[in-house]
Amino acid sequence: MxxxxxxxxxxxxxxxxxxxxxxxxxxxxxxxxxxxxxxxxxxxxxxxxxxxxxxxxxxxxxxxxxxxxxxxxxxxxxxxxxxxxxxxxxxxxxxxxxxxxxxxxxxxxxxxxxxxxxxxxxxxxxxxxxxxxxxxxxxxxxxxxxxxxxxxxxxxxxxxxxxxxxxxxxxxxxxxxxxNLNDLTFFTDKHNKYATREAIEILNHRLNFFPRDHSVTTQSTSLQTAAKFFIKEHIYNHLPFTLSASLYFAWRYIFQLGFLDGRSGLVYHFLQGYWYRFLVGAKVMELEHAISHLTDKQLITEELSRITGFKLTSESSL
Incomplete structure (x- = not known):
């Protein structure tokens, strides 16, 4: 007891x-x-x-x-x-x-x-x-x-x-x-903001316009986290988002039995496992287009700061 x-x-x-x-x-x-x-x-x-x-x-x-x-x-x-x-x-x-x-x-x-x-x-x-x-x-x-x-x-x-x-x-x-006790409007608004942040992170991984960590290993965190991090950074983010978001949702909902979570589960898996992933990819595409004419890292961070509303400068570093 x-x-x-x-x-x-x-x-x-x-x-x-x-x-x-x-x-x-x-x-x-x-x-x-x-x-x-x-x-x-x-x-x-x-x-x-x-x-x-x-x-x-x-x-x-x-x-x-x-x-x-x-x-x-x-x-x-x-x-x-x-x-x-x-x-x-x-x-x-x-x-x-x-x-x-x-x-x-x-x-x-x-x-x-x-x-x-x-x-x-x-x-x-x-x-x-x-x-x-x-x-x-x-x-x-x-x-x-x-x-x-x-x-x-x-x-x-x-x-x-x-x-x-x-x-x-x-x-x-x-x-x-x-x-979380908030409603779906809060959920989608929060994930919209998350998608912008993740799009910035993906672009920074590609262009390295400000410092970022590469410290997730099996020695520094859980095995599950390290494995997901590796797959996401080295495989998922290199696929076209129209394909990767669809494959990820199918994997979760069909092969990992997400359909057993019922109707509310479908809402969750679709929004978090497809809509969100698709939105991240779309925002990466949008931001890439916006900075495609720039090569200077300082100008890139200034333009991304203007578009996203986030302060992306050297002060962003820890």
Whole structure:
């Protein structure tokens, strides 16, 4: 029988959550980790809703910093927050550490040998209040906990990962859920912005107009993440997007049994596994056309900054 959450002891763990107008989710996230973390840092991008009020009411330490991208914001937290824990947890505001994982964290972390410096978690995705079990979406094995001094965030505009050094990783089995409560308009708007960021990342991979990391390996993150990263960078992104998006959706929906997720699953797999991937490719094509007459890297970054609205300069580097 699992111990009640109230009886769980805190561990030497510091949690870091990035926020911007997250009043809908933040209290739920904070409650899921408040019993296990010695300290919680909320790094806010100047929210205008009740985010700060909720964070402070639950004992979180709040710091504010201007947002450029996820990678830079989280690395700013690692460099500037007075983190004292021996382990660091990265948690999104719309994610939840479920009670069985909370118990596993408190039982296993104190007993881990010194050569373990990273912990992978198995994330489940909840969409339209239903767990997406198929289509290769569970488990998504992500490195989310690491020893202080043994990890950092990649310098990337999209799909950044935590990378570690100086030891090995282990994987915990407890429940870890991504459950965003916003509607489909929010979902599509967010993924539209993600698509712009990913298009920038793909173009930068091709043209190298500002520094980026190439640090994802089987030694620095989970095997699943490293494999997906390799396939995406070395195979997928080199195919015509009209073909790659179609093949990816077919792979997920048919061969990885995404159709078993039902009608809401079809909505999710189509939007996230086809529409989004197609949109990224279309935006790459659009941006490539816009800069096709330019050769100077500074002029390229200035033009892309103008088109996308993102600040793509040397200051974008971590």
């Amino acid at each position: 699992m111990a009640p959450i109230d009886s769980i002891d805190k561990v030497d763990l510091s949690a870091v959550i990035l926020t911007y107008n997250e009043e809908l989710h933040l209290e739920r996230a904070l409650k899921s980790i408040s019993k296990i973390s010695k300290e919680i840092f909320v790094i806010d991008s100047f929210s205008t809703d009740r985010t700060l009020e909720i964070a402070k009411a639950h004992g979180a330490i709040v710091l504010q910093n201007k947002f450029i991208n996820q990678a830079k914001q989280f690395q700013w937290a690692l460099d500037n927050a007075p983190i004292s824990g021996g382990w660091i947890l990265r948690l999104d505001a719309d994610e939840i550490i479920e009670p069985d994982l909370a118990l596993e964290i408190t039982k296993r972390i104190p007993a881990l040998p010194s050569d373990v410096v990273g912990i992978n978690l198995k994330r489940k995705h909840i969409f339209m209040d239903r767990w997406v079990r198929y289509g290769g979406r569970y488990p998504l094995v992500m490195l989310r906990i690491w020893r202080a001094g043994h990890g950092r965030v990649e310098n990337r505009w999209m799909d950044e990962h935590v990378v570690i050094w100086g030891g090995r990783t282990v994987t915990f089995d407890g429940g870890f859920a991504d459950h």
